[in-house]
Amino acid sequence: xVALSMADxxxxxxxxxxxxxxxxxxxxxxxxxxxxxxxxxxxxxxxFAGLSPYTLEGEIRGSRSEFIHWLxxxxxxxxxxxxxxxxTAEIKTGKNIKQLVNRALQFATSDPKGPVYLMGxxxxxxxxxxxxxxxxxxxxxxxxxxxxxxxxxxxxxGLIEAESALVVxxxxxxxxxxxxxxxxxxxxxxGLRVHDAGSTELSFPFNHCACVAPTTxxxxxxxxxxxxxxxxxxxxxxxxxxxxxxDARIFQVDIDPLKAQMSLxxxxxxxxxRADSLAALRQLNAHISSQSLTAMLASTIYTSxxxxxxxxxxxxxxxxxxxxxxxxxxxxxxVNISYLSARMRALLPTxxxxxxxxxxxxxxxxxxxxxxxxxxWFTKGAGGLGWGCGAALGIKLAADSTTPEKHAFVxxxxxxxxxxxxVPSAVYWVSAQYxxxxxxxxxxxxxxxxxxxxxKFVNPMGLxxxxxxxxxxxxxxxxxxxxxxxxxxxxxxxxxxxRVERVGDVDAVIERAVKVVTAGRAAVVDVVLGKEEVDGxx
Numbered sequence: 001x002v003a004l005s006m007a008d009x010x011x012x013x014x015x016x017x018x019x020x021x022x023x024x025x026x027x028x029x030x031x032x033x034x035x036x037x038x039x040x041x042x043x044x045x046x047x048f049a050g051l052s053p054y055t056l057e058g059e060i061r062g063s064r065s066e067f068i069h070w071l072x073x074x075x076x077x078x079x080x081x082x083x084x085x086x087x088t089a090e091i092k093t094g095k096n097i098k099q100l101v102n103r104a105l106q107f108a109t110s111d112p113k114g115p116v117y118l119m120g121x122x123x124x125x126x127x128x129x130x131x132x133x134x135x136x137x138x139x140x141x142x143x144x145x146x147x148x149x150x151x152x153x154x155x156x157x158g159l160i161e162a163e164s165a166l167v168v169x170x171x172x173x174x175x176x177x178x179x180x181x182x183x184x185x186x187x188x189x190x191g192l193r194v195h196d197a198g199s200t201e202l203s204f205p206f207n208h209c210a211c212v213a214p215t216t217x218x219x220x221x222x223x224x225x226x227x228x229x230x231x232x233x234x235x236x237x238x239x240x241x242x243x244x245x246x247d248a249r250i251f252q253v254d255i256d257p258l259k260a261q262m263s264l265x266x267x268x269x270x271x272x273x274r275a276d277s278l279a280a281l282r283q284l285n286a287h288i289s290s291q292s293l294t295a296m297l298a299s300t301i302y303t304s305x306x307x308x309x310x311x312x313x314x315x316x317x318x319x320x321x322x323x324x325x326x327x328x329x330x331x332x333x334x335v336n337i338s339y340l341s342a343r344m345r346a347l348l349p350t351x352x353x354x355x356x357x358x359x360x361x362x363x364x365x366x367x368x369x370x371x372x373x374x375x376x377w378f379t380k381g382a383g384g385l386g387w388g389c390g391a392a393l394g395i396k397l398a399a400d401s402t403t404p405e406k407h408a409f410v411x412x413x414x415x416x417x418x419x420x421x422x423v424p425s426a427v428y429w430v431s432a433q434y435x436x437x438x439x440x441x442x443x444x445x446x447x448x449x450x451x452x453x454x455x456k457f458v459n460p461m462g463l464x465x466x467x468x469x470x471x472x473x474x475x476x477x478x479x480x481x482x483x484x485x486x487x488x489x490x491x492x493x494x495x496x497x498x499r500v501e502r503v504g505d506v507d508a509v510i511e512r513a514v515k516v517v518t519a520g521r522a523a524v525v526d527v528v529l530g531k532e533e534v535d536g537x538x
Contacts, residue, residue: 024049164221428488
């Protein structure tokens with residue numbers, strides 16, 4: 001779990017494939033939810049696993065020599081993970097091992113990127129070979145396509161002529177160059193709104209007036225838009241909650257428009273194109289920069305729309321700021337997520353890289369942190385809890401290897417339930433052993449709030465809404481784990497921990513944690529949220 005989450009984070013930060021080695025079938029099973037996250041999150045990772053030896057009388061070097069070799073001889077080991085992988089194969093001889101590894105990496109790094117799985121028995125690994133070389137240039141990933149010129153003109157015309165245009169994005173921020181391209185598009189088509197429905201990476205800056213978020217009007221923007229461009233997004237909206245108007249004209253541009261690994265997916269798109277989103281944005285901007293379109297977009301109709309967006313955005317930010325006001329009760333007041341997140345934004349370094357797994361607190365946390373710098377915001381690719389703490393280590397390694405002179409400040413924000421699932425004993429041993437300092441903020445709301453929230457969508461007045469967490473089996477009761485102590489023990493005393501129980505603790509503890517991490521030690525801060533946050537995670 002930890003190794004693959006680290007590789008996931010490193011691969012997503014750099015867009016370069018990483019490798020994880022596991023022990024036969026049981027090691028493959030130990031990948032757990034991490035393989036799900038890497039698959040849905042499009043993380044290019046090569047996983048290699050051993051196979052139980054296929055000889056038992058010493059016929060070949062590497063033959064079975066231990067009791068466990070019989071028990072680990074399962075019928076189809078790759079079936080454990082094959083549905084999450086872009087490619088799986090068994091290495092049956094060392095004579096073409098380089099070709100198989102390169103083929104696997106081609107799948108991992110060709111869009112939609114994702115994990116691949118190779119396995120090989122000990123006899124193969126012991127095989128003697130004559131050295132041989134491959135031309136690595138022959139094994140490059142598949143080059144993505146761009147939009148047909150007619151599509152560029154049609155989409156541009158639709159966005160420009162729309163009364164209320166909306167762009168919905170998901171994975172576009174994986175290529176950081178796409179963020180300024182999307183900003184350029186929003187600046188040229190004044191009045192265009194952008195909603196990041198995926199937020200796996202930062203795809204559009206929160207501080208831009210065109211940005212609409214769940215608490216700043218994204219639902220209304222979706223329901224009123226007459227033209228929608230869906231860019232590289234797996235779940236642009238949830239029809240049972242909000243949906244586009246029936247006469248909306250919808251364009252879909254995606255490297256995987258049919259979502260080949262989803263059994264059920266469709267949106268009412270007028271036209272859909274398999275194309276690279278960065279290339280598509282560059283094409284749209286180049287087309288719109290023509291003299292006739294530039295002149296039209298300078299008219300008062302568009303400047304008036306921009307003025308309206310500026311006013312709405314300013315009002316939204318004011319509302320968000322008001323939510324973060326210090327809770328009533330002074331310094332002894334309980335902490336809420338809005339106040340905490342606002343203080344983190346004020347106290348952490350400006351270029352902090354956030355690795356978030358806040359689950360039910362995600363929306364309120366995001367609106368206070370207001371991520372706006374490309375490459376500084378990462379969330380897990382899917383629903384496998386426990387990703388954040390390990391991914392933060394991988395992202396810290398990746399950031400420091402990319403710009404070693406900067407010493408990136410990485411902050412993981414995780415729920416207490418997710419922290420438990422992250423295998424913290426391994427995470428913080430690795431952090432201490434290999435000197436990978438990160439800051440972890442544990443949002444301690446006493447259990448898992450998501451199951452209650454999920455039940456609410458189906459039965460708003462059901463028993464789950466009036467039952468306690470303990471009655472539902474999703475709470476930790478009066479004796480929750482001491483998360484800081486867990487990290488300290490795992491790191492052999494080399495991890496610093498702090499605890500926030502009231503408003504008066506917040507600044508001092510976080511400031512101390514920042515100093516500790518900046519000095520080269522990992523820090524874990526356990527933030528006990530108030531009763532309002534604990535009761536249902538609302």
